[in-house]
Amino acid sequence: MAQEAETKPDLPEAGFEALRTNGVKVNYFFICQRKLWLYSKNLTMESGSDQVTLGRLLHDRAYRYLPKREIMVDNMIRIDSLEGSVIHEVKYSRKMEDAHRWQILYYLYYLKQLGIDGLEGEINYPKLRRKEEVTLDNEAEAKIPQILREIKQIENLPEPPEASFSRMCKKCSYAELCWG
Ligand code: SF4
Numbered sequence: 001m002a003q004e005a006e007t008k009p010d011l012p013e014a015g016f017e018a019l020r021t022n023g024v025k026v027n028y029f030f031i032c033q034r035k036l037w038l039y040s041k042n043l044t045m046e047s048g049s050d051q052v053t054l055g056r057l058l059h060d061r062a063y064r065y066l067p068k069r070e071i072m073v074d075n076m077i078r079i080d081s082l083e084g085s086v087i088h089e090v091k092y093s094r095k096m097e098d099a100h101r102w103q104i105l106y107y108l109y110y111l112k113q114l115g116i117d118g119l120e121g122e123i124n125y126p127k128l129r130r131k132e133e134v135t136l137d138n139e140a141e142a143k144i145p146q147i148l149r150e151i152k153q154i155e156n157l158p159e160p161p162e163a164s165f166s167r168m169c170k171k172c173s174y175a176e177l178c179w180g
Pocket of ligand 1 (some may be wrong): 179
C-alpha cells in the first residue's frame with residue numbers, strides 16, 4: 001500500500017456512495033500520495049508527458065477491434081474494454097503493476113456494488129505481449145473500503161503531502177512541480 005499521509009483528518013465511517021471515486025485516484029494512491037492530492041485538485045500536467053502520450057497511443061491502437069471499449073460507468077469509472085465477462089485494462093509497462101492491479105480490482109468492486117457480479121479482470125500489456133488475470137477475492141474486497149477512506153482523507157488534506165523521491169518520480173508528469 002502507498003505510504004501513509006502525514007496528518008490525515010478524521011473521516012467518519014462512510015458508505016460506498018460517499019467514498020466512490022475514479023480509477024485514476026485508486027491507481028495514484030499506490031504510486032504516490034502527493035500525486036493523488038495534486039490530481040484531486042485538478043492540477044493535471046499530463047498532456048505534456050511523453051509517457052502519458054505513449055500510453056494513450058497504445059491504448060487507442062491495442063484493442064480497437066474489441067466490440068465494447070471505453071465504457072463509462074456512472075460518469076465515474078472508465079473501463080478500457082469488456083469482452084464477455086472479462087474487463088480489460090490496457091497498460092504500457094509493468095513498472096506500476098500493483099497500482100494497475102488495484103485499479104482493476106476497484107472496477108470489479110465498483111461493478112459488484114451495482115449488482116454486476118461474476119466478472120474477472122485482465123491487465124493487458126500489449127507492448128510486452130503479456131497479460132495478468134485479476135480476481136476480486138474476499139481479501140481485496142475487504143480492503144477496498146479502507147483504501148477509499150484513505151483516498152478521501154488525502155484529498156481533504158489542506159496541503160499536499162511532502163514530496164518524497166522514488167523511482168516513480170522519473171516518469172511522473174508532476175516531477176517539475178516537485179523537483180524542478
Ligand atoms: S514527482 Fe514524485 S513526489 Fe512528485 S508527485 Fe510525482 S511521484 Fe510524487
